[in-house]
Amino acid sequence: MRRADRLFQIIQVLRRTRRPLTADAIAAELETSKRTIYRDIATLIGQRVPIRGEAGMGYILEKGFDLPPLMLTPDEIEAAVLGAQWVSVNADPVLARAAEDLMAKIADTVPERLRPFVLEPASRAPRPWSREPDRIDMSRTRSQIHEGRKIRLRYRDEQGRDSERVIWPIAIGYHDAVRILAAWCELRHDFRSFRTDRVVEADYLDDKYPERREALRAKWRRSLVWEVPKDV
Template identity: 40%
Template sequence: MPRSARLLRLLHAIRTLAAPITAARLAEETGVSTRSLYRDIDALRSAGARIEGERGYGYRLLEDPALPPQMLDQDEIEVLALGLAEVRAWGDPALARAADSVLAKIAATLPDERERQLLHAIAQVFRPAPRYVATLDLAPLRAACWQEKAVDIRYVDGDGVQSDRTILPLALFYAETCVTALSWCCLREDFRMFRTDRMVEIRPNGTSFRPRRVPLLRDYLAQLQARRGARGNGA
């Protein structure tokens, strides 16, 4: 691994792991010897990173030169802490790790007082069980949305009927009790909502529908809004 990439990986580890972080743990994260780790810490300090700690104690990042300072007021900090805590409670391991990473990166850009408020916010989320019970790994579906690529799914509808579909995934909608994929269904040639907890299998097929995702999603949301308006008017 090039040294520049290793230093970035080390910086990310110091941002995200609970401080103080031992040299042995950081060496494990970056795949180097402890001796090389000490040299890398010195290199980051020379580049402007304020890293507190020493050998035998552990390290903590006080100031990160790679991230610009953030000016957030107390309410904005509470919103961030509450929103990220809610994501961690969803039950999706990949998004939970991403939430922790975002929290660490933002905390590293804040003045000391604001950092403490973010890491020890007064607003908390408690869920004795995950909000969404994962039946499948949704990472391939999220990736397909971003990459604008079709996926093949095996789906069981509300009556228990199973079918194979090819869909163009447009967005994931996090509702109260389930995650739904807003999609274009190639079988029905129309917009459809597919509950991810009813998907038995998700297989990316590599077929690109770029750059159709944004206009398709815009049209679908407009249809949903029109239906809502019609119901509100008693139509």
């Protein structure tokens, strides 16, 4: 590996984690010596890259530092394009358009030698066989999730029974045939999953739910596994 590439990779390794990484761990990932990592980190610090730490204790990249946005490796381009392909055929129309725009932007801005990784990728995401249509505004739902605001739902279960409830939306999950909205349900006093094709009506409330979204999401991760519910 060229030294310039290795310096770039050290920054990439550090930016992936919030915990200090030792020179041993970095050297193992980059398949080089610990002494080389010490020299490279000293070089980066000399170039004003905000790396904190010291030998034996570990290193961390301070917040606020970033590389030019499209200094991408071929594998990173392939990963981004594969993910965008999947979104373009599986997500709602707004996200699908955004995925198409993303691939076009990458193709327009990467160096000419890397453009085939965008236009002629070795990997391709499959199209779904079939998918039930969403009966809820997915773009508006994502906004409620980001803002930590409630939604009032009228929902029809597998037996065709309707119920009304107020939920605290957490995340949207994608299955082969349906999409799932995970949320805290005020009616059930517990986490529930709602199929987006079974929503009868949705009212997007201004009320914020009383718990921090990050804390609520952490509780949900500990208690819930994605599955298509039979009855919510």
